Amino acid sequence: MSSVIKIENVTKIYENGALGLKDFSLDIEKGEFVFIVGQSGSGKSTFMRILLKEIEPTTGDVFIDNTELSLLKRKKVPYLRRKLGCVFQDFRLLPSKTVYENVAFAMQVVESSNRNIRRSVPQVLSLVGLHKKAKSYPDQLSGGEKQRVAIARAIINKPPILLADEPTGNLDPDTAWEIMELLKEINSRGTTVVMATHAKDIVNKMRKRVVHIENGVLISDVAEGGYDDEV
Amino acid sequence: MRFRTLKYHFGQGVRGMVKNGFMSLAAIATVIACSFILILSLCVCMNIDYILKQFEENIGITVFLGPDVDEKMTDEIGERIRNIDHVTEAVYKSADDNLTSAIDSWENASILEGLREDNPLPASFEIKLEGAKYQDSVVAELEALQLSVESELNAEPDNTERIYLDNNGNRISKEQAESLGIVGSEETTAEKGGDTATEVITAAAKADAAVPAQNSQAEAEPAPPPEITQQNAQPAAQTQPAAQTPDQTQTPAQTQTPAQTQTPAQTPAQNTQQTTVQTDPNAEAVMPEDSAEGATYSSAPSEDLMNTIMSAVNATAGGGGYYIPASSTTDGGVAGTDLYDAKLYGSDEYEYKGIEKIRHATEESHMLVRINTAVRIFSIIIMIILCIISVSIIMNTIRLTVVIRKNEINIMKYVGATDWFIRWPFIIEGMLMGFIGSFISTVICFFGYSECLHLLSEKLPVISNIAKFIGAFEIFAYIAPIALLFGVLLGIIGSVSSIRKYLRV
Incomplete structure (x- = not known):
C-alpha cells in the first residue's frame, strides 16, 4: 500500500519562536480514517496547514500523493489543494450563494463543464442528504446542514484526501454523530479522511486510527484506538 | 482560458x-x-x-531676390529651396505681388500706389517649414545657397554700373570722382586684381539712414557697424572701425583686394588699415562658414561712433554692389534689427547677388x-x-x-x-x-x-x-x-x- 500522506521528521518553528511540530513523522495510507487528537495548541492545526501548504515546515519533508510539497511551486499549489477536500469548524460557506451554488462553485473553480456540474452536484447533495435544500441559502440551514454542504463541496471534485478540521466542533452531539456517519460513508468509498478533533466520545466510539500530538510531538499512534490510549 | x-x-x-x-x-x-x-x-x-x-506655420522664412536674377534663375532657386529638408512650401512672390500686398496692408495705400511705376520692392520666396525647430538648419542651407548663387552670378561677365560717392555720401559722376582722385585707386586695383568689376567708393561722411534698401542699382543700406563687437580682440579695430570695412567685403567670389581701393579721403584711417589687412585672412576664414557671428552686432552704436565710422568707412563691395553701414535696416516693413536677425555675410547689410537677403525670426521660432x-x-x-x-x-x-x-x-x-x-x-x-x-x-x-x-x-x-x-x-x-x-x-x-x-x- 502506498502512502497518500507521508511526513518525515518535520519540525515547524514559527517566526515568533513558537513551536508547531517537533521532529514529527507520520505515514497515512490510502483509504485510511485517521483522527488527529490533542489539546488546543498541541500542533494539530500546524499539521493541517502544512498539508495544505499554507505554511512551510522549517525542516523535514512532506509528501502528498508522492509529491514533495517543498518542491511545489506557488503556482502549483491550487492543484495540490484539489487533491485535498477541506471541511472547517466554521463551515465557510458563501452566504450569497444557495446550497447548490456553493457546491457548484467548487466545480466552477476547477473549470468543470456545466454539464458535469449539473450532473454531479445533485448526486453529491443527495449523498449528504440535502437534495431538497438545494435552493436554500446557508442562513436558512441548521449547523449540521451547513456542515453537510461544506462536506459536499469538499468532496465534489473527488479528492483522494478529505481534511476535516474539527468538523463537529460547533454541533450538538446528535448532529455531530450524523456528520461522523457521513464521513465514514465517504471513507468507505475510498477517500482517505484525516480529521483533527478533541471530541473524545466520537473518537472512542469510531475505533479508528488515532494519532495523538502534544506540544508538537507525536506521543501515540494507535490503530483502532481511543482518545486516551497510550502506546 | x-x-x-x-x-x-x-x-x-x-x-x-x-x-x-x-x-x-x-x-x-x-x-x-x-x-x-x-x-x-x-x-x-x-x-x-x-x-x-x-x-x-506663420513663422516662415522670406528670401529676397536681387534685381539681377532672371526668370530661369528664379525657377532654379525656387527648386533648390524646395529641395531643402523640412521645407514644406516655397511660394514665389514677384515684386508686383509684394507691392500689392504691401498696399493691401496699409491703410492709406494711395501713398504707395505711386510706386507702381518704379517698384522698389524685390521679388521674394515665402518659405514655410515643417516646424519652428527646423528654422536654424534651413537658414543655414539657405545661406549656403545664397553663396553658391552669388558665385554662379559672379562667374558671368560683370557689367555693373559703377557708382561714386563723395565724402558726403552723395552720388557723383565719374569725372568728379576722378577729380577727387578716387578712380586712381580703382585703376590700381584693376591692375593688381585684374578685375574689371571693381567699384570705387569714396569715404562717405554721412550715411543717410533713410536711403531705401530696394534701390535697384545699388543700395545704400544703413546698418550698424558689425565689427565693433565682433572683433573685440583687436583694440585697433575698436578705436578705428573704419579700418575694418575691407574685410567685410571679402567674399569667396571676389577677386579684388579691397584694401587697395582706399581713396585719399580715407587717409586718416590709413595707418590702421595696415593692421586690418593683416587680420583679413582671419575674417575670411570665419565668416563664410559661420555668418551668424556677423549678425551679432550691437544694434545701436552711439552717434559719435557712427560718425567716425561713416567718415572713414568705405570700401568696395563684391561684384555688383556696395554698401554703407548704418544704424538700422531698411527692410520693407520690418522694424528693428534685434527682431529680425538679418544675417548678412560679413556685414549686417551686405547685399548678395541673386539672393539678396534671408529674413527669418530666429528668436521667435x-x-x-x-x-x-x-x-x-x-x-x-x-x-x-x-x-x-x-x-x-x-x-x-x-x-x-x-x-x-x-x-x-x-x-x-x-x-x-x-x-x-x-x-x-x-x-x-x-x-x-x-x-x-x-x-x-x-x-x-x-x-x-x-x-x-x-x-x-x-x-x-x-x-x-x-x-x-x-x-x-x-x-x-x-x-x-x-x-x-x-x-x-x-x-x-x-x-x-x-x-x-x-x-x-
Missing part, C-alpha cells in the same frame, strides 16, 4: 458590481472624476499644441520651440501625477469591495482556484467600472467642449481671429479612446493591486 470560464468570470464580474452596488457607484464616480480631469487637461494641452503649431517643449513636459508631468492619484483613489475604493469578498477569495483558495481564476472576476469588474466611468465623463466632456467652442465663437469672435481651436469631433476622436483606455486600465490596476493581499493564503 476556456470560453465557459470567461463567461463565468464575466458573469461573476457583473454580479459582483451589481451586488456591491454602493461601492461600485463610488468606484465609478471616482473614475468619472479622474478621467474628467484627464480629458480636460488633454483638451487644454492638445489645443495649446495646436495653436502653437499655427503660430509656427526658438521661443516657440521652447514654449512647445515646456508645454509638452508640463502636460506629461500633469498626466503622470493624475494617473498616480487616480490609481490610488480607485485602489482604495475597489479594495473595499474586495474586503467584502475576502471570504469568497479564501474559500476559492481552499477549493483549489488558481490565482488568475480568482483575479479575473475582479479584473472584469474593475474594467467595467472603469469603462462606465470614463465613458460617462467622455460624454459629459464632449458636450461640454462643443458647447464651449460654440460659446467662444459666439461671444468672443475675436479669439477665433487669433487662434483656431480643435473641433470637438476631431479632438474627441483622439481623446475618447485615450480616456476609455485610461478608465479601463485604472479599473484593472485598481482591482489587481487590491486583491493581491488576499491571494496570499
Whole structure:
C-alpha cells in the first residue's frame, strides 16, 4: 500500500519562536480514517496547514500523493489543494450563494463543464442528504446542514484526501454523530479522511486510527484506538 | 482560458458590481472624476499644441531676390529651396505681388500706389517649414545657397554700373570722382586684381539712414557697424572701425583686394588699415562658414561712433554692389534689427547677388520651440501625477469591495482556484467600472467642449481671429479612446493591486 500522506521528521518553528511540530513523522495510507487528537495548541492545526501548504515546515519533508510539497511551486499549489477536500469548524460557506451554488462553485473553480456540474452536484447533495435544500441559502440551514454542504463541496471534485478540521466542533452531539456517519460513508468509498478533533466520545466510539500530538510531538499512534490510549 | 470560464468570470464580474452596488457607484464616480480631469487637461494641452503649431506655420522664412536674377534663375532657386529638408512650401512672390500686398496692408495705400511705376520692392520666396525647430538648419542651407548663387552670378561677365560717392555720401559722376582722385585707386586695383568689376567708393561722411534698401542699382543700406563687437580682440579695430570695412567685403567670389581701393579721403584711417589687412585672412576664414557671428552686432552704436565710422568707412563691395553701414535696416516693413536677425555675410547689410537677403525670426521660432517643449513636459508631468492619484483613489475604493469578498477569495483558495481564476472576476469588474466611468465623463466632456467652442465663437469672435481651436469631433476622436483606455486600465490596476493581499493564503 502506498502512502497518500507521508511526513518525515518535520519540525515547524514559527517566526515568533513558537513551536508547531517537533521532529514529527507520520505515514497515512490510502483509504485510511485517521483522527488527529490533542489539546488546543498541541500542533494539530500546524499539521493541517502544512498539508495544505499554507505554511512551510522549517525542516523535514512532506509528501502528498508522492509529491514533495517543498518542491511545489506557488503556482502549483491550487492543484495540490484539489487533491485535498477541506471541511472547517466554521463551515465557510458563501452566504450569497444557495446550497447548490456553493457546491457548484467548487466545480466552477476547477473549470468543470456545466454539464458535469449539473450532473454531479445533485448526486453529491443527495449523498449528504440535502437534495431538497438545494435552493436554500446557508442562513436558512441548521449547523449540521451547513456542515453537510461544506462536506459536499469538499468532496465534489473527488479528492483522494478529505481534511476535516474539527468538523463537529460547533454541533450538538446528535448532529455531530450524523456528520461522523457521513464521513465514514465517504471513507468507505475510498477517500482517505484525516480529521483533527478533541471530541473524545466520537473518537472512542469510531475505533479508528488515532494519532495523538502534544506540544508538537507525536506521543501515540494507535490503530483502532481511543482518545486516551497510550502506546 | 476556456470560453465557459470567461463567461463565468464575466458573469461573476457583473454580479459582483451589481451586488456591491454602493461601492461600485463610488468606484465609478471616482473614475468619472479622474478621467474628467484627464480629458480636460488633454483638451487644454492638445489645443495649446495646436495653436502653437499655427503660430509656427506663420513663422516662415522670406528670401529676397536681387534685381539681377532672371526668370530661369528664379525657377532654379525656387527648386533648390524646395529641395531643402523640412521645407514644406516655397511660394514665389514677384515684386508686383509684394507691392500689392504691401498696399493691401496699409491703410492709406494711395501713398504707395505711386510706386507702381518704379517698384522698389524685390521679388521674394515665402518659405514655410515643417516646424519652428527646423528654422536654424534651413537658414543655414539657405545661406549656403545664397553663396553658391552669388558665385554662379559672379562667374558671368560683370557689367555693373559703377557708382561714386563723395565724402558726403552723395552720388557723383565719374569725372568728379576722378577729380577727387578716387578712380586712381580703382585703376590700381584693376591692375593688381585684374578685375574689371571693381567699384570705387569714396569715404562717405554721412550715411543717410533713410536711403531705401530696394534701390535697384545699388543700395545704400544703413546698418550698424558689425565689427565693433565682433572683433573685440583687436583694440585697433575698436578705436578705428573704419579700418575694418575691407574685410567685410571679402567674399569667396571676389577677386579684388579691397584694401587697395582706399581713396585719399580715407587717409586718416590709413595707418590702421595696415593692421586690418593683416587680420583679413582671419575674417575670411570665419565668416563664410559661420555668418551668424556677423549678425551679432550691437544694434545701436552711439552717434559719435557712427560718425567716425561713416567718415572713414568705405570700401568696395563684391561684384555688383556696395554698401554703407548704418544704424538700422531698411527692410520693407520690418522694424528693428534685434527682431529680425538679418544675417548678412560679413556685414549686417551686405547685399548678395541673386539672393539678396534671408529674413527669418530666429528668436521667435526658438521661443516657440521652447514654449512647445515646456508645454509638452508640463502636460506629461500633469498626466503622470493624475494617473498616480487616480490609481490610488480607485485602489482604495475597489479594495473595499474586495474586503467584502475576502471570504469568497479564501474559500476559492481552499477549493483549489488558481490565482488568475480568482483575479479575473475582479479584473472584469474593475474594467467595467472603469469603462462606465470614463465613458460617462467622455460624454459629459464632449458636450461640454462643443458647447464651449460654440460659446467662444459666439461671444468672443475675436479669439477665433487669433487662434483656431480643435473641433470637438476631431479632438474627441483622439481623446475618447485615450480616456476609455485610461478608465479601463485604472479599473484593472485598481482591482489587481487590491486583491493581491488576499491571494496570499
